[in-house]
Amino acid sequence: MRTRSNSGVRLDYYQRVVHKLILDHQQPVTGLFPASPHNDHAWIRDNLYCILAVWGLSMAFKKIADQDEDRAKTYELEQSCVKLMRGLLMAMMQQKDKVEKFKSSQNPLDSLHAKYSSATGRTVVKDNEWGHLQIDAISLYLLILAQMTASGLQIVFSLDEVAFIQNLVFYIESAYCTPDYGIWERGDKTNHGLPELNASSIGMAKAALEAMNELDLFGARGGPSSVIHVLADEAQKCQAVLQSMLPRESNSKELDSGLLSIISYPAFAVDDPQLIARTRETIVTKLQGKYGCKRFLRDGHKTPREDPNRLYYEPWELRMFENIECEWPLFFCYLILDYCFQGDKANVSDYNHKLEKIMIRKDDGIKLVPELYSVPPDKANQEQCDPGSQERIPLGRCPFIWAQSLYILGKLLQEGFLAVGELDPLNRRLCSEKKPDVVVQIVILAEDNEIRDKLLEYDLHVQTISEVAPIEVQPARVLSHLYTYLGRNKKLGLSGRKSRDVGILSTSKLYSINDRIFAFTPQFSDMKRFYIASDYELMVDILKAEINFLKSSWQNLLGRPLVVLTLNQTYLDQGKIPMAMITTMKKLKSGYINGTRVTLGNLGDFLSTSAITNLSFLGSQEDGYPDKLNPQVQSYLEEHLLKSFSNKVSVLSKPMAARGRSMRRRMSVRGAIKKTRSINVDSETLGMEGEYVGPPVERKPSWLEVDPAQAFGRSPSPEDKKKASTNDPSTTISGVESGMEEKAPSPPKEVNKNIPIIVRNRPTSESQNLLYAEAETDELMAMLRETESLDEQGDILQYLVDTQGLDFNTGMLENGKVVTVKDLLKALYEKACTQKLWGLVRHTAGMLGKRVEDLAKAVTDLLVRQKQITVGMPPNNEHTITAPLPENELRQLIHLAYGDDESTAMLTQELLVYLAMFIRTEPQLFLEMLRLRVGLIIQVMATELSRTLSCDGEEASEHLLNLSPFEMKNLLYHILSGKEFAINSVNSLYVIREKISKSKVGRGNFSIISNKSNRYGKKSQIMLEGQSLQGTIDDTPIVEPDRQGQWLRRRRLDGALNRVPRDFYPRVWGVLERCQGLIIQGKVLQPNLTQEMTSGELKFALAVETVLNSIPQPEYRQLVVEALMVLTLVVEYKAVSHLGEMIGVENLVHKANQIFLEDQMRCNGDATLCCAKNPSESTGGALVCGGAAGVCQHLYDSAPSGSYGTMTYLARAIAALLTERVPDAPPVQCAIS
Secondary structure, eight states: OOOHHHHHHHHHHHHHHHHHHTGGGSOTTTOOOOSBTTBOEEEHHHHHHHHHHHHHHHHHHHHTOOSHHHHHHHHHHHHHHHHHHHHHHHHHHTTHHHHHHHHHHOOGGGSOOSEEETTTOOBOSOGGGSOOOOHHHHHHHHHHHHHHHHTTOOOOOSHHHHHHHHHHHHHHHGGGGOOBOTTTTOSSTTOSSOOBOOHHHHHHHHHHHHHHTTOBTTGGGOOGGGBOOOOHHHHHHHHHHHHHHTTOOSSSOSOOGGGHHHHSTTTOOOOOHHHHHHHHHHHHHHHEETTEEESSTTOOTTOTTSOTTOSSOOGGGGGGGTTOOOEETHHHHHHHHHHHHHTOHHHHHHHHHHHHHHOEEOTTSOEEOOSEEEOOGGGHHHHHHSTTOSOOEEESOSSOHHHHHHHHHHHHHHTTSSOHHHHOTTOGGGGGSOOOOOEEEEEEEESSHHHHHHHHTTTOOOEEGGGGTTSEEEEHHHHHHHHTTTTEETTTTEEOOOOOOOOHHHHTSEEEETTEEEEEEOGGGOTTSOGGGGOHHHHHHHHHHHHHHHHHHOTTSSSBOEEEEEEOGGGOBTTBOOHHHHHHHHHHHHTEETTEEEEEOOGGGGTTTBOEEEOGGGEEGGGTEEEEEOHHHHHHHHHHHHHTTOOOOOGGGSOSSOTTOOOOOOOOOOOTTGGGOOOOOOHHHHOOGGGOOSSOSOOOHHHHTOOGGGGGTOOOOHHHHHHGGGOOTTOSSBOOOGGGGGGOOSOTTSBOOOOOOOOTTOTHHHHHHHHHHHSOHHHHHHHHHHOOOHHHHHHHHHHHHHHHOTTOEEEEEETTEEEEHHHHHHHHHHHHHHHTOHHHHHHHHHHTTOOOTTHHHHHHHHHHTTOEEEESOTTTSOEEEOSOOOHHHHHHHHHHHHTTOHHHHHHHHHHHHHHHHHHHHOGGGGTTBOEEEHHHHHHHHHHHHHHHHTOOHHHHHHHHHTSOHHHHHHHHHHHHHTOEEEOOEESSOOEEOOBOOGGGGGGGGGOBOOOOOTTSOOEEEEEEETTGGGTOOOSOGGGHHHHTTHHHHHHHHHHHTTBOOTTHHHHHHHHHHTSSOEEETTEEEOTTHHHHSOTTOHHHHHHHHHHHTTOOOHHHHHHHHHHHHHHHHHHHTTSSSOOOSOEEHHHHHHHHHHHHHHHHHHHTOGGGGTTOSOTTTOOSSSOTTOOGGGOOHHHHTSOSSSTTSHHHHHHHHHHHHHHHHOTTSOOOOOOOO
């Protein structure tokens, strides 16, 4: 530090500069800064950046304040900051109604205004006259409010203001899924006023949420009432979305220099040092120039070619702005601060030097930072041809106070007047430092002594819920209800928190309410929610994923995470605790699970190491009794304590009839549920015929009556049907009907009839229909009382719903109340859940209109990571979801897409939840996928089952719908990861077995054995052949037939998942520049797309993808993608200068197919059996081999590389095309190395 006199003199100089350039313009009444002397509008964002220099200077004076004048200067500067922050607070509080509305509507018209009058603090433009929704500005306000409060300033004065700021936290909570207008106020870069999801807004919101958490707005003088509460999961959601977006800014901006404020000062919102470096590097390489950085590519603002008479641009105009975008010195100021915080002096002086060269010196010697540098109109053409060659002129405001303020902060840091820690008292800059490993604490509680004793047999010592008193254990929904009281304020008309979601981070803490301590079980274990919660294997799997999630997401939180799980009767399988649970608990006991450190213990042991949050807001502050619980909360808790974990079982779930009824042939009421199915495994859409190697599809009628899979609610594969007669004599449930009684050794006291396998076009189903219709309602009711078979009950209820409706009075009474069809369905649903009849469970859940509680959240999780979703069966019924929707609308949309098919609609909801789980825990599975077509994924799942079980489509879809949720999730995982698997049926237990090649042993956590039931011997294995992709011969002979069909399957999966090679879309952009357009399936990709969009823009990728999605057959789509890739190689290696007029990509594929068939005929290959014949022999119409879109199945099944690979044939097809188009060019070499 210099001597007092020198540093004092230097600081006095900065004080004069700050006074002259900044404080002189501060409005005396409101404390706000007008935009310029001629414009009195005060923007929230600009005002906040202006005041930062004042705040920095006040802290610099505070350090050297050895004279009274310095102390006075410190106070004066601090109060200017308080004045401005309170001015903005007052302006926003006048719009408190908007905050209340926006919490539920998230409508841009309900948002707080982005700018106010600097003279009065009132609004200056109407709601619809400006892009007001700018979440980054409100977030920046909260972030700076938190930092200033932490540095010792008193900005908030009353508890009403605290309540308002708590509601501002709710306002920005949903930033991760709320499209806004962003830091440049324009949304989409065409400036048509379309909001979009912006990474810079999400990053700023994440920083604000973390900074506000547990912050006392009254500083050191405050108490529990002035503390702000943030649910950690909300910041975590922003974090996850931000990581998936960077370095992209939004759909229309592939990059934006505004991101510098996110990766460094003031937000420090990114935890991953590599991502920070990558984002900074991309901005510097693509956007930096001599005079600063461009805001984003093709930014027309203030360029010589912009039409000043209109606000918006035409899409085709954007190309004109390329290379002549204005450069902003502001970003040099951000980069200087960034390198100051890193302590990188070389880069600081480098950027300082660059910045001072372009600053403008005034007469009084003060250097000013101008707003931007533009290319002079007469030099635009030269600049466009040779970027960076022309001198630019300063335009806009000078000084640009936002930049000037950051420049002064940089100087104070460089000259040692401020330390970086003073500008960041909350230590946000340390969030990317490496942290020690998280240890997850786990407590398992038994519902009662019986379960505790059962666990003791396995040497697992746990407490019961009653033994952990005085700590009270409640389900997550109680916590979510308590949080709705947060931020309520009658005077301001604010209603508290709207979102009902509490994530794993929030339930992993302890909470204190007036001396009582509460622990909450995680949301995923809440039994009331959805049928997937009754599949214990899936719950174990989710638990492992959540523990893994805690390991990565608990980095910046206090204490250790604490997961409390309760074991109750519903998890027992025939009175025993399932082995899957026991093995997991033993793993937890060992201290490690899937690479995460865990510690299993009693709740009391973890009190000192867990985070405890005080829910002080539950007191009656507004009534003047802050220490007394709010009466509503009091009664809610009392009511809940009694019923939280008691298991209520409906009277209806008793068997509906006495068991030992004599067996008699009943009227057939089957197939009602079956008729609603819509999963299509038809060869027309999925190219199945060539692959089907199973037994002939015709069935003997007697087989239709037998369903030995009753114990699993699974439809049998052909082998089982043959084995039905040699069943194990100890079976208690028989799937045999009267027609085959004599063969069945099992006692006939419990007769079960299952849904038959109805082969397409079978006339019997029609006659069944008639029988069904004739049955009078009361007869049906009598049958319903008598039958023990849940499937038959399902069929009867389905018929009643179709004919009479859900609210039909059945004439039964329970506890004096009328029982409706809906009540019976609920009882059936619960029984099907306990008996694990998953096909029936899915169907009844659909009929009851149940929805996954996290459905909207799951869809949002996928959308915000830039994945679009379609539901419904292709090609005709697909509905695309491109923006987050509320729960009810989503459910309606899904059910609309599948018509009457309740089972598949439920399956879609279920798969969306699994996809969201995977994208949270393994985002790499989704690389190069833009749109997830759930209907197509379901079809491919059924096709895969059909292929591996060698059964027809009807049966495969029945198998699919009867998979347990855990098996369904596993099958989806296999399909996403592209791993080989086979399913075979052997006469033992149902097992999912995976063999993973040695190199991937660490991933073995998927191997799971699910012992479904010892009563029945049926086994069907899903195995992962990790090696078969490399083409090594596997030891199980069962996979041999699959060697053939491997590439076809691979293409079908990639096509169904819309997966494309890396950098595919930017490379297609390059092809479009060189031709007149690309035709695919009759749709044209116009070359003017390159005028409207940059190569890395998400909008461009979606435009290409939409055209590709018009191809119904996934494997054909994949060949088209390969053809496009070969075209990109022609362009990249500059084989020809221009590709000529429009190119029909499909013609290339068909040409390649033709060359392939000629080769096959020449060398007498496999295709000679189907397509490679002389024209005279060929049969018109469909191909013999069943290849999709007229391309031979054998071409689909060829590897891409090699002399007989698809790439070779496509290259030859393109060479042929180019020879026609460019006759004078030298011959094109098409050898593929």
